[in-house]
């Protein structure tokens with residue numbers, strides 16, 4: 001069966017509208033770029049198979065809507081994510097300033113119990129645009145990434161396909177690491193044994 | 207075709223009968239379900255979606271979301287999703303599953319499913335989508351008709367061998383026709399449920415663990431931990447499973463009876479709450495098998511079970527008769543178990559198909575299901591059913607287990 005014995009990783013992409021989330025996904029998965037902007041409504045769901053260190057994984061990527069009026073699905077679906085990618089546009093100051101609130105909102109809505117160890121990745125997109133338009137320097141972005149807990153930081157261009165595979169390989173690795181630290185008791189039959197004298201078995205009040 | 211999909215509450219796929227696009231579907235299903243669960247006020251749960259072509263059913267049993275997608279006119283078994291849920295619980299028990307998902311909401315449950323679990327899920331979905339498993343359809347067990355005096359003999363033998371660590375015991379044929387059942391509990395609040403047994407039977411028949419070259423293995427005794435969700439979803443019962451070959455010329459010589467292929471194998475199922483009671487149960491099983499094989503009357507009654515001679519015309523293609531107070535049924539040898547008719551509030555249903563009719567009626571504590579030639583006049587159906595009823599009433603003690 002397809003999907004069986006492959007690790008599934010749930011990855012959520014967040015960020016302001018028009019920073020290029022959908023464009024990054026299109027370039028990463030289909031190798032295509034479109035100049036035209038089409039707002040994402042609700043969310044798009046994209047599967048991507050990868051091999052990381054001989055491990056077969058499938059990423060279930062959630063490309064979300066940056067525009068508030070199109071966030072019709074609510075935010076409850078953040079729950080159970082393995083990794084969250086925060087995207088901003090290097091030519092748009094507001095989108096950079098909003099990164100922290102995207103992160104905080106995610107932590108609350110996804111009900112993350114250990115925020116310090118949850119894998120986030122920051123992507124600054126549209127580095128192909130001319131130098132004069134750029135408003136956030138690499139240094140400034142690095143500083144923010146460090147202050148949020150040494151988050152991996154990548155600068156990309158969805159238009160010219162720069163650094164996207166590299167960024168998503170790190171996304172996959174971080175998500176996989178998160179997956180692999182899970183520990184569970186293998187001998188489930190020892191978890192609870194039915195005891196004939198036990199209360200939940202015997203309704204007798206003696 | 208019907209599709210069944212199971213995902214975790216976080217949207218990770220766990221199982222799909224049809225795997226196409228499952229990664230995307232899982233995400234869509236989770237978004238829809240979590241939207242209703244968390245973003246509507248007051249919070250609502252979504253139960254179903256209907257459009258012109260299909261009907262989508264949702265069941266949210268934390269940490270699982272189950273859905274079925276069926277064509278709009280399909281006879282859909284309303285218990286389908288809970289049967290699938292119960293199967294997942296039967297593998298690992300509720301507390302174990304809760305513990306994992308409380309700790310890791312993003313847990314990928316496919317890691318805990320073996321290939322043989324997938325085979326069982328496929329087989330359950332196959333049955334549900336075709337409505338061809340009578341235990342699911344009628345929520346009752348099939349019996350092997352045996353003269354009631356001989357059955358009482360079997361029952362009392364079974365009882366006399368029982369020990370305090372034996373909780374439940376079943377003797378069935380290898381296709382799960384019930385011969386004898388032993389409930390060794392004083393507390394009547396706890397009982398064996400049909401839905402639990404239907405899962406156990408599916409596990410036995412569909413996984414390859416009990417078979418060699420698609421034949422049940424008779425020279426090994428199996429010890430299987432299984433959680434019976436309706437009985438107690440909190441833990442496991444330890445289950446001894448033993449198949450016994452009946453088609454052996456030595457028994458025919460011993461009892462001087464002729465070869466007949468009616469019942470080829472027996473199945474002994476013994477359940478205990480204690481992991482270490484295997485040897486004790488194995489001893490019960492050995493003694494039980496001896497008394498079944500070496501008593502001529504008993505052996506013959508199982509090997510050549512009573513034939514059911516219903517007073518029915520040849521226009522009846524097949525029948526199923528359910529005793530609704532005992533939750534047991536018998537059916538014609540040629541039954542293809544066509545889709546169960548849903549009585550809702552009526553007591554009689556007739557459905558016409560291109561070359562046959564389905565008829566069902568409730569009479570006293572029986573439900574009678576008939577598949578008949580289209581040419582049979584409807585006026586005959588009730589008189590036929592009444593004569594079937596009379597036959598069942600006078601043979602009740604042979605046909606069903608009291």
Ligand SMILES: Nc1nc2c(ncn2[C@@H]2O[C@H](COP(=O)(O)OP(=O)(O)OP(=O)(O)O)[C@@H](O)[C@H]2O)c(=O)[nH]1
Pocket residue numbers: 015016017018019020021022023024034035036037038039040041064065066067125126127128129156157158159160
């Ligand atoms: N020059 C350049 N333009 C880009 C790049 N990435 C995206 N764009 C353009 O930016 C606009 C918005 O891109 P989208 O990918 O639709 O943005 P989004 O983040 O998905 O927006 P929402 O769906 O509203 O949240 C489009 O016109 C893209 O063509 C890039 O790397 N370089």
Ligand SMILES: [Mg+2]
Pocket residue numbers: 021022023038039040063064065066
């Ligand atoms: Mg978009």
